[in-house]
Amino acid sequence: MMWSRIARVMSIAVMASTVALNAGAQETPSSNPVEALQRANRLAMAGAWTRSVPHYEAAILKAGQTFPIAYFNFAEVLRAKKQCERAVLFYQAYLDRGDAQDVIEESRQNVQICLEGGAGMVFEGEEPQLSEGDPRWVRVTLAAGDAARGRIEIDGFPMFFSGQERQLWMRSGRYQVGATFVDHEPLQTEIVIGSAPEQQVELNVEPMLFTGSLKVLVDRPGAKVRVEPRELDAPQRAEVEAFEMVAPWEEFRELPTGTYFVEVTLENHHRWIRNVEIERDRPSEVNVRLRRMLPEAIRPR
Numbered sequence: 001m002m003w004s005r006i007a008r009v010m011s012i013a014v015m016a017s018t019v020a021l022n023a024g025a026q027e028t029p030s031s032n033p034v035e036a037l038q039r040a041n042r043l044a045m046a047g048a049w050t051r052s053v054p055h056y057e058a059a060i061l062k063a064g065q066t067f068p069i070a071y072f073n074f075a076e077v078l079r080a081k082k083q084c085e086r087a088v089l090f091y092q093a094y095l096d097r098g099d100a101q102d103v104i105e106e107s108r109q110n111v112q113i114c115l116e117g118g119a120g121m122v123f124e125g126e127e128p129q130l131s132e133g134d135p136r137w138v139r140v141t142l143a144a145g146d147a148a149r150g151r152i153e154i155d156g157f158p159m160f161f162s163g164q165e166r167q168l169w170m171r172s173g174r175y176q177v178g179a180t181f182v183d184h185e186p187l188q189t190e191i192v193i194g195s196a197p198e199q200q201v202e203l204n205v206e207p208m209l210f211t212g213s214l215k216v217l218v219d220r221p222g223a224k225v226r227v228e229p230r231e232l233d234a235p236q237r238a239e240v241e242a243f244e245m246v247a248p249w250e251e252f253r254e255l256p257t258g259t260y261f262v263e264v265t266l267e268n269h270h271r272w273i274r275n276v277e278i279e280r281d282r283p284s285e286v287n288v289r290l291r292r293m294l295p296e297a298i299r300p301r
Contacts, residue, residue: 027051029058036062037070049077057157064158065151068097072107084114084121085171088137092168093159111169122171135172136195142166144203150181152203163205179203183210185237209237210257212278216264218247218288223266225249230275232258252283264288 030036040055056074064070071094078087091107091114098104114121115137144152144163152160155176160166163181170193179187184205191201210233216225228242238256247264255278264272269290278284 029055033059033063033067037067041073044073044077049081052077060157065161068094072098072103079110079114082121083123084117088114088169089154089159096160115169137169137171138193138196139198140168140170140193141200142168144179144181144205153178177203179205181205183208206236207234209234210280211254212257212280213252213254213283214278215252216249216262216286216288218264218290220266220269220290221247223247223264223290226263228261230259230261232256262286264290266290268293
């Protein structure tokens with residue numbers, strides 16, 4: 001185990017005075033993530049792996065995105081404790097966020113060591129009833145649609161910081177997965193990883209409901225304006241149906257964001273149609289000039 005890696009990252013902030021590694025009850029981790037990470041590193045280097053765990057967890061919960069090395073160091077501790085089912089997740093979190101090439105390579109190697117380590121390297125805990133066979137390592141494809149900015153949590157810990165599709169190794173079992181993305185409703189769900197060699201997991205995050213407004217100005221009073229939703233940004237939450245208005249249309253009407261089909265008709269005038277985008281917090285004003293039809297007697301046959 002490369003504890004030199006841990007020694008190196010202890011310089012991320014000015015060191016406080018040396019803290020004695022007193023035996024005894026678990027200490028409460030610092031609310032300062034830098035201090036929590038420093039304390040975790042000291043304990044791990046001293047071989048106090050179990051005591052280091054809550055400090056690593058506190059640092060990752062508070063500032064995992066800022067200090068990706070905390071994921072690698074914590075994974076090293078978990079592997080030493082023969083908890084590869086957790087260690088593999090934290091190694092892969094470093095691979096997703098870290099940028100030190102030597103640590104990236106070491107993370108890949110250690111994931112492989114865990115995968116090949118057999119039952120002696122995992123603490124299974126409570127496993128689901130698996131009809132397909134015994135618990136195993138599964139290649140999981142994890143995706144959250146087009147959600148770009150935000151994070152994915154596994155069992156309460158922030159692991160990944162975008163919804164882009166990614167492949168990772170997970171041990172068969174139950175996991176609590178959370179997803180929090182910009183402009184999307186937060187998601188909390190339980191996933192069960194079975195024993196098939198591969199598994200697809202889709203995190204179906206719903207876009208938040210936002211609104212804009214629409215007004216259609218027609219140059220001919222009495223024209224009928226029909227507005228029909230075509231493709232809404234949040235179809236599960238938007239409650240809107242097709243509606244009709246008669247010109248003149250006096251005020252803006254609030255509508256959920258998305259694409260709407262607008263049709264304007266008036267007797268003896270050509271039909272006017274368009275697709276109109278309703279954007280978040282923006283008024284959309286549509287101006288319509290209807291063209292009169294030729295007199296029926298001289299219309300082309």
